Amino acid sequence: DAMVIQNPRYQVTQFGKPVTLxxxxxxxxxxxxxxxxxxxxxxxxxxxxYDKDFNNxxxxxxxxxxxxxxxxxxxxxxxxxxxxxxxxxxxATSRGGWEGADTQYxxxxxxxxxx
Amino acid sequence: AQTVTQSQPEMxxxxxxxxxxxxxxxxxxxxxxxxxYKQPPSRQMILVIRQEAYKQQxxxxxxxxxxxxxxxKSFSLKISDSxxxxxxxxxxxFTPGTGTxxxxxxxTGTRLQxxx
Numbered sequence: 001d002a003m004v005i006q007n008p009r010y011q012v013t014q015f016g017k018p019v020t021l022x023x024x025x026x027x028x029x030x031x032x033x034x035x036x037x038x039x040x041x042x043x044x045x046x047x048x049x050y051d052k053d054f055n056n057x058x059x060x061x062x063x064x065x066x067x068x069x070x071x072x073x074x075x076x077x078x079x080x081x082x083x084x085x086x087x088x089x090x091x092a093t094s095r096g097g098w099e100g101a102d103t104q105y106x107x108x109x110x111x112x113x114x115x
Numbered sequence: 116a117q118t119v120t121q122s123q124p125e126m127x128x129x130x131x132x133x134x135x136x137x138x139x140x141x142x143x144x145x146x147x148x149x150x151x152y153k154q155p156p157s158r159q160m161i162l163v164i165r166q167e168a169y170k171q172q173x174x175x176x177x178x179x180x181x182x183x184x185x186x187x188k189s190f191s192l193k194i195s196d197s198x199x200x201x202x203x204x205x206x207x208x209f210t211p212g213t214g215t216x217x218x219x220x221x222x223t224g225t226r227l228q229x230x231x
Binding site: 090096 | 150158159160161165167206212217218219220221222223
């Protein structure tokens with residue numbers, strides 16, 4: 001089945017130690033998104049790629065970076081994780097080009113713990 | 116900026132009964148889309164139903180239907196004949212009808228428990 005895959009499902013890192021989360025998709029979608037979801041809160045969009053074009057949200061901290069080396073893969077890099085970055089990180093994809101009408105397909109998420 | 120408000124943090128319904136989840140939003144956009152997403156425990160978020168703001172007819176998907184009141188900026192979800200598998204967190208979400216990507220703004224969610 002076509003899907004959105006996130007690895008790892010659970011990630012533990014130390015305060016200040018860089019960490020990378022991975023997302024891959026078999027849907028061949030143009031757009032890939034990263035959301036941060038803290039406990040009991042709404043998912044919050046960090047950034048998205050339309051193909052190779054990177055779009056950062058205005059309030060996304062500089063500590064968060066992203067890479068999309070090809071259509072299938074997208075990475076979230078947290079350069080110096082703080083305790084406040086502990087959250088579930090959701091990757092999603094959509095076809096793109098539909099002026100907002102796109103359905104987003106979500107991965108299962110990576111739960112990040114910062115010690 | 117858009118905001119989405121879900122005023123019911125938790126709800127409970129008995130199997131086979133009907134339940135309505137509330138959502139209100141605020142926007143200055145005239146063209147936009149509204150969604151309800153479902154996030155079951157430890158599973159990924161999936162789309163339940165979608166509504167285009169320019170359509171007056173309320174969207175339906177099997178047991179799921181919405182009551183879209185554009186003037187009141189209200190977008191409630193009705194689940195009929197509730198099933199145990201409907202137990203999940205439900206998120207209302209908004210995206211403007213511009214741009215090439217659907218940038219979702221989510222509400223804080225309603226946790227629905229379906230009981231026997």
